[in-house]
Amino acid sequence: MSFFSERQYQLLRGCQVILSAVFSLSIISVSPHLQANDSGTTQASETSNYFQSEDIFNLEYVSDVRVSPDGKYIAYVRRSNDVMSDSSRANVWLASVDGKSHRPLLSSKKNYYSIRWSPDGSRLAYLSNEEGKPQLYVRWMDTGQTALVTNVTSSPSNITWSPDGKYIAFTMSVDAKEKPLDVKMPKKPEGAKWSPKFQYITKARYQADGKGVLDPAYTHIFIVPSDGGTARQLTSGNYHHNGRLSFAPNGEKIYFSANRSDNWEYEPVEADIFSVDMTGNIEQLTQDKGRESSPVVSPDGKYIAYAYRDDEKVMYKNSYLYVMNSDGSEQRNITKDIDNSVSNFHWKDNKRIYFQQSVRGLAQVDVVSLSGSVKAVAKGLGGTTLGRPYVFGTYHAVGDVVAYTKGRTDRPADLFVTTRKERKLTALNEDVLGHKQLGEVKEVVYPSSIDGEEIQGWYILPPNYDSSKTYPLILEIHGGPNLAYGPVFTAELQRMAAEGYVVFYDNHRGSTGYGERFALLLQGKYSSEYDFADHMSGVDALIEKGIADPERLFITGGSAGGIASAYAIGLTNRFKAAVVAKPVINWLSKVLSADSGLYQIPFQFPGKPWDNVEHYWKRSPLSLVGNVTTPTMLITGVEDKRTPMSETEQFYQALKLQKVDSVLVKVPGSPHGIAAKPSRMIGKIENILAWFKKYDSDAVKE
Secondary structure (H helix, E strand, C coil), X not given: CCCCXXXXXXXXXXXXXXXXXXXXXXXXXXXXXXXXXXXXXXXXXXXXXXXXXXXXXXXXXXXXXXXXXXXXXXXXXXXXXXXXXXXXXXXEEEEECCCCCEEEEEXXXXXXXXXXXXXXXXXXXXXXXXXXXXXXXXXXXXXXXEEECCCCXXXXXXXXXXXXXXXXXXXXXXXXXXXXXCCCCCCCCCCCCCCCCCCCXXXXXXXXXXXXXXXXXXXXXXXXXXXXXXXXXXXXXXXXXXXXXXXXXXXXXXXXXXXXXXXXXXXXXXXXEEEEECCCCEEECCCCCCEEEEEEECCCCCXXXXXXXXXXXXXXXXXXXXXXXXXXXXXXXXXXXXXXXXXXXXXXXXXXXXXXXXXXXXXXXXXXECCCCEXXXXXXXXXXXXXXXXXXXXXXXXXXXXXXXXXXXXXXXXXXXXCCCEEECCCCCHHHHCCCCXXXXXXXXXXXXXXXXXXXXXXXXXCCCCCCCCEEEEEEECCCCCCCECCCCCHHHHHHHHCCCEEEEEECCCCCCCCHHHHCCCCCCCCCHHHHHHHHHHHHHHXXXXXXXXXXXXXXXXXXXXXXXXXXXXXXXXXXXXXXXCCCCCHHHHCCCCCCHHHHHHHHCCCCHHHCHHHHHHCCHHHHHHHCCCCEEEEEECCCCCCCHHHHHHHHHHHHHCCCCEEEEEECCCCCCCCCCHHHHHHHHHHHHHHHHHCCHHHHHC
């Protein structure tokens, strides 16, 4: 690939913008880090070198990586924020594996993502909204010329090249022409303005967070010539054919995962591996109970690697890496000795497979032989979420070249590569954070007071931490609950630390990365005295260390963390104030009004709500509201379908009936991800800080 010449590029950054006008939902007072001078204006103090809200608009990170087929280059998606449009932007950059070249490939105010190299490395396929609705494009790497390949009405996904490079397969939603009733309406007079047509809902899965009420549609597999043409649908039937696609080496079949049962709506963890040929003939390869997904064909076509999770009715089960012959025979688990979920499979050669797993707060890449021998290849992946410190990262590998996203506690994800030695290829945030003093992140491991279970956590110290002092502490609880935090960059928690708080977060029982047994310790117990004890034992450990002031404790969390926060203030009055974000308050109503009830009822609870009222009620924070005295802020997206606004409103009304000081903050237009837009993330943080400051009498004195 000698067509790349050496050139240097610089990113041009705009001036910092005063953000108070942007935050329509923020309660913002003058920052304690801004001081008034004699003329009445404000000037930055030395602490302006701490992490500020406006810094969030300038953060960047690597979110996707793709190694070229010859192993010499890495194309990656570079995410940044746009202060003018209040959105994130995805551009594509190219770095050489030897670290000598780094340049933009597709860079503008539009978005470019889902990058895939052609088999010979001469072209790069990608998705973009360059001309409006997302479409599939191809770029010729030697000339930089691009072609619009599709002109489809829905957004393509899961793009995959055929082995000969002549075709690209993808999945796409197709509207279903389903008419539940034959209703005869009178003819509307010309020019008349009638009310909108009635909306009919007939499906069990009729809504999704971020999408609202779903129009009848099914996801199908398409194929299109890579130099442009008409996309042709391969799959058929009223089923969803979604997820990773993999061609047979001869290009005659595509392997995929789907649930083609007529009962698919009620089987959330059921899927099998199928193949479809170029004429639309579908063949089923697996029939096990549970979910077989993400098929990947070996280079020689003899084997198919795939993920398998059994259908046991519990809230969490490990997903393992299975391998079978390409005809579906001789299925075997080659990661049975790994007690964590594995994902993101790439064949290194015909005998070894790369995969990804999370272990104790960080993700890593391993390689496994067909006989089950495992070796770690890269560790410390993460940094691909700016807000909270979730264990999210990704990688891609070709041969011995493994590229991955990796950050630090004080930096979001950069691009790293290893052949046999790790090399860092980017430093995307030195211009923003290089001169900033961020809070130091430290690990704490302690026994839970309820049963001695070992819990891992971390705490962030305020900048210029003084060990002779104690500090106010914020307990921040992660969502899921089958997710995990780790020692990675977090804009939200660093912002809290910059305001003088110690910020504590833990991977309580139910978190992932600690084995299936640990993840299932909350089966039928979320939320409960058990996870509450895990959190409070960590808080007490920091008090015993002389770090946290026991009289200045605060609590917050979102989603499952919002449930835990609401439950906690029903069990204790130790917290000065609480912020409960997008919670479940009443499980009896939640599972019958949210988009996730079809999964949660059979897998998280002992049965249907009307048959198990006592159990659902015991798990509901609303059952403890009579005990609550803690001043509480509630914050939820108006369009949230995962934890609907009605849940938040129930708790708010109950708190008011109890005459507990409370405020309800609604985020207009937002689904469950209330921090998805930069200004919303900032608004969330600043509301939390303002609420806690209101009830921190010592902070007022200071």
